[in-house]
Amino acid sequence: MPWYKRTYDWLERRVQLEGPVKEAALHCVPRSTASWWYVFGSASLTLLILQIVTGVLLALIYVPSAGHAWQTLQVLNHELPLGWFLRAMHGWGSNFMVAVVLIHMAQVFLFGAYKFPRELTWIVGVFMLLLTMGMAFTGQVLRFDQDSYWGLGIGASIAGRIPLIGGQVVHLMLGGPIISGATLTRFFALHVFVIPGSLLALTGLHVWMVLKLGINEWPTPGRLVRRATYVKEYNELAHKDGIPFVPGAVWKDLFFSAAILFAVAFCAAVFGPYGPGGTPDPTIIQTVPKPDFFFLWIYTVLSFLPPSMETPFILLVPPIAIAFLVGLPLVAGVGEKSWWRRPVGVFAVMFIAVCWAVFTHLATYTPWSPKMDAWSGDAVPVSYLVHRTPLERQGANVLQEKQCRNCHSLGGQGGQRGPALDDVATRLTEDQLIRQVLLGGGNMPSYGSTLSPPETTALVRFLDTLHPENEPAAGDASRGVAATGNLPAKSTIEHGGGQTPTR
Numbered sequence: 001m002p003w004y005k006r007t008y009d010w011l012e013r014r015v016q017l018e019g020p021v022k023e024a025a026l027h028c029v030p031r032s033t034a035s036w037w038y039v040f041g042s043a044s045l046t047l048l049i050l051q052i053v054t055g056v057l058l059a060l061i062y063v064p065s066a067g068h069a070w071q072t073l074q075v076l077n078h079e080l081p082l083g084w085f086l087r088a089m090h091g092w093g094s095n096f097m098v099a100v101v102l103i104h105m106a107q108v109f110l111f112g113a114y115k116f117p118r119e120l121t122w123i124v125g126v127f128m129l130l131l132t133m134g135m136a137f138t139g140q141v142l143r144f145d146q147d148s149y150w151g152l153g154i155g156a157s158i159a160g161r162i163p164l165i166g167g168q169v170v171h172l173m174l175g176g177p178i179i180s181g182a183t184l185t186r187f188f189a190l191h192v193f194v195i196p197g198s199l200l201a202l203t204g205l206h207v208w209m210v211l212k213l214g215i216n217e218w219p220t221p222g223r224l225v226r227r228a229t230y231v232k233e234y235n236e237l238a239h240k241d242g243i244p245f246v247p248g249a250v251w252k253d254l255f256f257s258a259a260i261l262f263a264v265a266f267c268a269a270v271f272g273p274y275g276p277g278g279t280p281d282p283t284i285i286q287t288v289p290k291p292d293f294f295f296l297w298i299y300t301v302l303s304f305l306p307p308s309m310e311t312p313f314i315l316l317v318p319p320i321a322i323a324f325l326v327g328l329p330l331v332a333g334v335g336e337k338s339w340w341r342r343p344v345g346v347f348a349v350m351f352i353a354v355c356w357a358v359f360t361h362l363a364t365y366t367p368w369s370p371k372m373d374a375w376s377g378d379a380v381p382v383s384y385l386v387h388r389t390p391l392e393r394q395g396a397n398v399l400q401e402k403q404c405r406n407c408h409s410l411g412g413q414g415g416q417r418g419p420a421l422d423d424v425a426t427r428l429t430e431d432q433l434i435r436q437v438l439l440g441g442g443n444m445p446s447y448g449s450t451l452s453p454p455e456t457t458a459l460v461r462f463l464d465t466l467h468p469e470n471e472p473a474a475g476d477a478s479r480g481v482a483a484t485g486n487l488p489a490k491s492t493i494e495h496g497g498g499q500t501p502t503r
Helices: 003-015 018-026 040-059 069-078 083-110 119-142 146-159 166-174 181-213 230-240 245-271 293-304 307-331 343-362 390-401 430-439 453-463 477-484 490-494
Strands: 028-030 242-244
Touching (some): 028 245, 040 181, 069 083, 083 119, 119 146, 119 307, 166 181, 293 307, 430 453
16 A cells, blocks of 8 residues: 555544545535536635735734834835735735625625525625625734824724714724724734634634535526425435536636636736835824725715714614625525516615725725814914913924814814814823823824924923913922922812913
8 A cells, every 4th residue: 555545544544534525525516506606605715715824924024013014014015025926915815805705795695595594604694794894904904004094093083983882992993092003913913813713713604504505506587485395495406407516516616716816916916015105194184095995985975975974874874784684584585586586686786886886986086084174374373472482482383383283273273173272281281291292192193203302392381381371271289299298278279280380
């Protein structure tokens, strides 16, 4: 007996996989399913395997750190041999996977494959689609360039609109109140471990149910699905007019999957990887962050909606759409499968496809972004510069140059996204102002990496002068206690310490 036969027998005696593999490969399927319409599921599985393999190789190099992520991608693009091609295969594979999964879902819907007894197969497929979209979004964030930074900021602001738990969701998403290294660590864990692991588990369950319940037969007009008789009718069809899956039907799956892999490699070689663009800079808010193509339609819809309708759309439409997809087989699990006798379903698919294509095209020149009116061209009002020291006036220049007034108003002029600065010194002490400027918080990005220490000192000194004349600036009461060893007077506590004189 040859050595390879002895080795195979030794392994088979212990793992005993030959029986299940033969059963899966040789099980009978209706002859009509050996069609080019049935190849998208196997192509989706092939692309998932490609994403996992290329993702593991990229994870060996990528550093999920705010200070190193962008540089890591530059190394892959320009220094590591074929690193650019590996990134391109992963990026284009993501695009192809989303497209193929969407086409597969549309084909399953049109063929009525969500009906009895495949209701759970469809529901699992819906969640696999959501996980695929989640993997695409988290992958875009890991590029950590200007688009991904502000795109994530917009995503966080959208999540923050969820009633009651919006703040907690944002904190959970970002790993804190601002986009930082903790944010990248969380998205890296989601993209590399959580989402692929969940997707593999659901894929295994999905394939298992396809093997046990059989591949959906060709939707012949007039052949109705009845719970009492369908399973018997399907088994009779598979045995009377059936062929083994291997080799009768599998060759088309293999050919199409190979063609998809070739298309991914061609796009990767010709067009190269996605980004990264410029380094993320929170001071540049005149930016139009653009997501990958499968999310572009959302920006178009938001750009045309009135501002008052944005939040209702974001909070209502996605949950309703997901609930519809999940509930579809539960309320329409029997009856006609053929698309020729389901005109409403055909029209719905065509309408959604046309809308998606039109919105995606419109997003190339009408993208949505937060409305931030630029006020940096307006000078700081003179009244805020009277009796100020040179250092404080330099802080006013920093406020102007760093475009803080795009988000904050001063003297009634400026952006409305952040709180007005006219009385900021009564709300925050000097130490708190320094922390807010350097680390950010809430919707405010951190400026610690874009301001030099002298600029930070000057800006905080100027901000510390912004309070009404009859109200002192906030101070740290504990400093007075530490200096004198006595508790401050009640009136002092009520006025925030009162240690800083009015300027």
